[in-house]
Amino acid sequence: MVDIKSLRREELYNFIEEKGEKRYRADQLFSWMHEKLKESTDEMSNIPKSLKELIGREAEFITLKTVDCQVSSRDGTRKYLFALPDGNLIESVYMEYHDWSSICISSQAGCSMGCRFCASTLGGCKRSLTASEMLEQVYRVQRDSEKRLSNVVIMGSGEPLDNYDNLLRFLDILTDEKGFNLGERHITVSTCGLVPEIRRLADEKRAITLAVSLHAPNDEVRKKLMPVAERYSMKEIMDAVRYYYDKTGRRITFEYALSEGINDSLSHAEELSGLIKGMNCHVNLIPVNPVKERKLKGSSPSATAAFKSKLEKNGINVTIRREMGRDIDGACGQLRRKHLEADLHV
Numbered sequence: 001m002v003d004i005k006s007l008r009r010e011e012l013y014n015f016i017e018e019k020g021e022k023r024y025r026a027d028q029l030f031s032w033m034h035e036k037l038k039e040s041t042d043e044m045s046n047i048p049k050s051l052k053e054l055i056g057r058e059a060e061f062i063t064l065k066t067v068d069c070q071v072s073s074r075d076g077t078r079k080y081l082f083a084l085p086d087g088n089l090i091e092s093v094y095m096e097y098h099d100w101s102s103i104c105i106s107s108q109a110g111c112s113m114g115c116r117f118c119a120s121t122l123g124g125c126k127r128s129l130t131a132s133e134m135l136e137q138v139y140r141v142q143r144d145s146e147k148r149l150s151n152v153v154i155m156g157s158g159e160p161l162d163n164y165d166n167l168l169r170f171l172d173i174l175t176d177e178k179g180f181n182l183g184e185r186h187i188t189v190s191t192c193g194l195v196p197e198i199r200r201l202a203d204e205k206r207a208i209t210l211a212v213s214l215h216a217p218n219d220e221v222r223k224k225l226m227p228v229a230e231r232y233s234m235k236e237i238m239d240a241v242r243y244y245y246d247k248t249g250r251r252i253t254f255e256y257a258l259s260e261g262i263n264d265s266l267s268h269a270e271e272l273s274g275l276i277k278g279m280n281c282h283v284n285l286i287p288v289n290p291v292k293e294r295k296l297k298g299s300s301p302s303a304t305a306a307f308k309s310k311l312e313k314n315g316i317n318v319t320i321r322r323e324m325g326r327d328i329d330g331a332c333g334q335l336r337r338k339h340l341e342a343d344l345h346v
């Protein structure tokens with residue numbers, strides 16, 4: 001069966017023409033799936049019955065089942081738990097603030113990267129998501145929302161650059177002018193620092209924002225938090241990030257989760273400033289969310305403010321990430337983990 005929602009428009013033309021149908025039928029189908037966000041041929045009024053039957057025999061429409069949806073009473077953030085067709089669970093988070101609205105999607109069910117502050121990785125990586133499974137997270141949430149989604153962030157469970165081909169397919173379809181038509185500038189891909197793939201993505205020369213989870217000012221501290229630091233040094237990451245900027249002209253975002261006593265001292269802030277000084281970049285400080293299986297503690301508000309102020313004095317662009325949905329298992333992977341535990345009775 002062909003996963004029809006994962007086909008780029010050109011591929012859909014080929015699929016349809018190979019079946020002896022006219023090319024414009026592919027445009028109609030593409031629009032029903034990716035612009036009007038319909039889930040089955042029953043809802044596609046201008047598609048002839050014979051083509052619907054053919055699609056029914058040879059293709060499948062991937063859809064997600066909503067298992068849970070928690071809504072924050074504080075700020076309206078919605079956290080979704082979706083079941084993939086094979087039963088694996090993933091999370092997506094919808095946030096809105098004034099005139100923007102954003103969805104953070106997952107790229108894998110679980111994650112193999114092992115970051116110590118993250119709940120998504122506790123059961124390893126079950127599998128990578130297809131393009132249609134990533135798209136469907138966006139579409140499901142859009143169907144529930146009055147506002148048009150203005151931003152898509154690939155920062156949920158999974159390492160998107162570890163699912164590189166499906167990620168590019170997802171980006172091609174999401175930005176297609178005859179589909180959802182989201183501008184590349186409204187998309188952020190977040191990586192824990194896979195150096196060869198950062199360079200590969202740079203060579204694509206897309207206007208996508210790259211967010212790098214740095215979380216440390218040097219290799220020694222990074223190795224305590226992120227096993228991937230054993231594979232790629234800070235110098236290799238910085239070289240790859242500069243390469244990305246040279247190729248795309250896009251300002252880099254560095255994510256830095258502050259953990260008490262690990263990476264949050266003023267000397268760490270000084271060292272971080274030296275590392276990124278002169279780079280067109282932005283630092284997002286995130287107080288670590290407590291994860292019950294992990295012993296890490298988030299930094300205090302005063303330590304967070306002092307860290308920020310040190311970076312600012314050194315001329316670094318920095319913000320403290322607004323905490324949204326803290327009352328609803330806000331940290332990445334926690335809602336999924338809770339459901340998996342309930343199923344396993346652990």
Ligand code: SF4
Nearest residue numbers: 111113115118121158
């Ligand atoms: S922080 Fe991201 S890369 Fe690291 S384990 Fe969690 S999901 Fe994977």
